[in-house]
Amino acid sequence: MSLKNTRDRWGAVSQSFHWLIVLLILGLAIVGLTMDELPRTPKYFWVYTAHKSMGVTVLALMLLRLAWRLYAGAPAPVPGTPRWQAAIASGTHWALYALALAMPLSGWLYDSASGLRPFRYFGLFDVPKLTGPDERLADRAHDAHELLFLVLVALVALHAGAALYHHLFRRDDTLARMLPARRARSLPRQDPDHVA
Template sequence: MSLKNTAERWGSVSQLLHWTIAVLILAIGTVGLVMGELPRSPKWFWVYTLHKSLGLTVLALVLVRIAWRLYAGACPPVPGTPRWQARLASLTHAAIYGLILAMPLSGWLYDSASGLRPFRWFGLAEVPKLSPPNEALAGAMHSTHELLFWVLLALVAGHAGAALYHHFIRRDATLARMLPRGWIATPTRSPPEDSA
């Protein structure tokens, strides 16, 4: 498999970054949904630190992914994809990238403005504050962080649904080419070809 993207499939670097970020976002979202219910204890601080550390990891990885995409190019839509679907996919991808950047930044700004003690990324390095304590900013960033999560969740659900639609209904290689070769078979398209 090629490291770089080709006209037929996403390269191994793009695949690795895509699925790593997806799994981390799933983990962060799960932790984020349950951590508010935890009592204030040493475990609470550990869970919050884990949530923040994973969030900053995703921020770094999405910057790497954007740089890699600029370098390696994007895999074009599969032949026969209607223009409106290709355009919608491009807009969805751009929105997802923007949200994956904005979410950790809003969380980092919330943490900074809330006046909490500095945290260490996975216990290894102290994370600098982006703002002095500011209650109004902290409240706004907390609300923004939560809103961005739900918007991202809706877009990711649509993105996954579109991949499944392409695999099971349109029966093309859209999903298969974002997975390592041989993980799933590319469906055989039945004539007549759907041009909708």
Template sequence: MSLKNTVDRWGPVSQFLHWLIMLLILGLAIVGLSLDSLPRSPKYFWVYDLHKSVGLTVLVLVVLRLAWRLYAGSPRPVAGTPAWQAAIAGATHWVLYGLILAMPLSGWLYDSASGLRPLRWFGMAEVPKLSAPDPGIRDFAHEAHEWLFWVLVALVALHVGAAFYHHIFQRDDTLKRMLPRRRGT
């Protein structure tokens, strides 16, 4: 069994990175949306630091995912897919990658420009600042982080909706190509 993608389906490395990144983003979304409701206590700062560390992890994983995709290629569109759908799917994937890169970068920039205590990845390694403390950059990065999140939510909803549309109504293998194979198939 090859780890690379084939012309018909995503390989196990692509699948693993796809689902891992999805789970981490889901967790980040839940935590990010609840941060404002948490009392400012030591637990708040622990949760906030965890949010930042997981966000930076997603940044690294999406860079790996992109590198792997460039190396391993991608499956061709499912037979019978109209060219316009294939073009939209391809563009959507690249915009998703861009958003998943921009989200942690905007959060990192926000943290840097806030002038807060040093950002430490899971408490182990200090992460360099992207800028000196600057209220203008801080406000811009915070706004960008929030807007990028909602654009990502909308695009992910379209992505998931399209996958289920193909699975339920088109009855093609679009969704199955990103799922692990069952034993014996």
């Protein structure tokens, strides 16, 4: 499999970014939705810091993914895809990129404006603040973080639903292009001396 994207497939680098970020965002969503239910023990603060650290990781990976996309390009639409569907798919991809950047940025801004002490990225180093304490800004950043999450969930559902529609009903390669390529089955070797 090629590292770089080809006209027909996403390359190994793009696939790796895609699925790693999907897993991280899924983990962030689960933690974010259940965090408030945890008792305020030291474990809660460890989970909260891990959530923030994972968010910064998504931000860094999305910047790398965007740079790679600009460098490596993207596959052409699957042959037979109507122009309007290709336009919606392209718009959805760019909206997902924007949301996956805006979500962690809004969380980082919320953390910064909340006036909390700097958090340590997975215990390794302090993450700098984007701004000083500002209660109004913290409230707005928190609201934005929650709203962006809901929009992200809706777009991910649309994106996944479209991929499954193409795979199950149109039976084209839209979904398969983001999956590792399967090796073609080799045909049984025929004995040159055997005559059928």
